[in-house]
Amino acid sequence: AQTVTQSQPEMSVQEAETVTLSCTYDTSESDYYLFWYKQPPSRQMILVIRQEAYKQQNATENRFSVNFQKAAKSFSLKISDSQLGDAAMYFCACHTGANSKLTFGKGITLSVRP
């Protein structure tokens, strides 16, 4: 089974600045997918970005990008030009076909200062 670790419970960023959220994972599978989900106070889990393990190129979605270091089993999320609407809880997650489960990290609460 896979494990996902988010060691920082909270972070804060100034509006318009850049912030990086850390995540490490562990799995014995070679075929897996990594995700960052955002959960604002409205509570819906929203998929922010995904990364296929077999792709070396880091995924990018507008202001969101990842730094995927496969050997180090690290998958950090960078948010550029932070906006007030980015304030939320962010969960890192890993899915493998082997156990058919999406495993979440503990999450990190991001606050954005105006």
Next chain:
Amino acid sequence: DTEVTQTPKHLVMGMTNKKSLKCEQHMGHRAMYWYKQKAKKPPELMFVYSYEKLSINESVPSRFSPECPNSSLLNLHLHALQPEDSALYLCASSQDLYRGNYGYTFGSGTRLTVV
């Protein structure tokens, strides 16, 4: 339609009541999930349905009873709950159990309070 719809959004029930949570998706997804989430914690998997059959039960107490009437609908029947069952209940769907490459689509949840 790229949404998972959950009803009701809020539910208050007594410990002797029977209620049901509903989840619906029309994306053609063949795997559907129930999660329980406490405040400031990650979602915890409860049940997984694959092609309308129960595939995974994460040792959930029998006071929670899932049902999948068809490929678009997922219910969670609640009976004789305890106050500690108060939580956000999230429904999710994915293409199927094994192809997680597109991630799961989540509903906005039902906030359940047991009194």
